[in-house]
Amino acid sequence: MDSVKKWRIPVLITFLLLGIMISVQFHTQQTFLSDLSLQKTDDLVLILQRLHDNRTKLEVDLYNLEQQQQALSNDTSSGASLADNLKKESGKLQTALGVIPVQGPGVTVTIPADSPIVYLDLVDIVNELWASQAEAIAINDQRVTGWTTVFWDKQKMTITVNGKDISFPCTIKAVGNPDTLDSGLRLLGGVLDSLAVFKIYPLVSRSTELDLPAAGPPVFRYVQPVPNPQQ
Amino acid sequence: MKTGRQTFNKWQLPLTLVLFLSGLLLVMALRSLAASDSNPTRLQNDNLVNLIKTQEREIAGIQADISARRNLINNSRLTSASGKQALVSLQSQIQQLDIVAGYTEAKGPGLLISLDDNRKDAEAAQARNPAQFKPDDFLIHDRNLLYVVNDLRAAGAEAISVNDQRVVASTEFRCAGNTILVNTTRLAPPYIIRAIGNQNSLTRTLDLPESEFNILKMSGFPVSVESSPALLLPAYKGSYQFSFATPKAGS
Structure with missing residues (x-):
């Protein structure tokens, strides 16, 4: 009885210390995860690079808007230049939305017929292509838009894009800078590496001229615009 | 003597285990502390974080400028287009596209x-x-x-x-x-x-x-x-x- 009591106190103290240390360790870990300055230098450089790219694009946008503003204030009477201006803006929006066919250089990702692919793999590849600054994407003959559905049809046991069965070999075409798109897919630990784990080996080829089809216009029934403040 | 030896053995094992674990935890805690304080990349990272925060602030400024200008342009387009049928329809087409493109709330x-x-x-x-x-x-x-x-x-x-x-x-x-x-x-x-x-x-x-x-x-x-x-x-x-x-x- 005496000997039992003897070891009880040191063990109690040790466990108490252990508990305190675990909680301290956990909190250090939490701050470690949330503090930006404790991230890996490589990751910070990546974030900075993306911000820089984004800023460059926004500055071009701003410049174009300034030009438009000037054109509008210079000749409000001249309908011709206003029409040009409006047509240009409309074309750009239609390209962005994917409702007109486009062409340009880029890459083609071909997934062979016998690949054990799931629909989320297609979602991953498309996401990586957008992250690598793709300007337009199509899966087989379906243009990828903000309202594109990529899903697994349980009845038909097949992957569908916009409700249409995907046939293999499946090709994903992306218009953009071929080098940026290609290296984005091949990032260490990136999308091609993840697919290789499942023995899926898509073929990536660069093209100087790709043709992408248009998507049909969206049929929206629930969303309403909130008008911008009048100035 | 024999009983004393037995009790010694009884608490020896759990205590060793606990001490070993505490040692492991201490090393981990010290390591992350070292990483956060005396790491030579810390200073470099601080510079990068400053650059990131500055860039984010300036981007927010440009974005605000862009949306203000877009509103102004839309309004003056409306005024300029009024009365000219072709322009009015183009303008209303753009307004529809703006909604789908997410340019409006x-x-x-x-x-x-x-x-x-x-x-x-x-x-x-x-x-x-x-x-x-x-x-x-x-x-x-x-x-x-x-x-x-x-x-x-x-x-x-x-x-x-x-x-x-x-x-x-x-x-x-x-x-x-x-x-x-x-x-x-x-x-x-x-x-x-x-x-x-x-x-x-x-x-x-x-x-x-x-x-x-x-x-x-x-x-x-x-x-x-x-x-x-x-x-x-x-x-x-x-x-x-x-x-x-x-x-x-x-x-």
């Missing part, structure tokens, strides 16, 4: 989804088995957001946002270390996803056993979903720019 019925890191289970798991604790298993990752958004699109969502970022066709979900970038903007948990669309259809998809929302819920992440008759989604503040894609001739 959007309102409508839909779902409000909240996803958060699993801090409670993380703390428990670390206490149980500190050597094998993987903090990554308890965080929401870029792919989790991407897959929830994909499920919502499949359910016919007409407009989606994550925190203050409107999700458009070209929106990317990307990890940089433990940071999630959406529209190249850093997001922090909790992640609030708003989706406008048919509430029944959206709910049905989230309820599927294989939906990403359900998988996160089953894995113990603090997630929630509620219906709302009137959601308000932010406008897209990013850029649409085309240096490679051109409208196909003849279309």
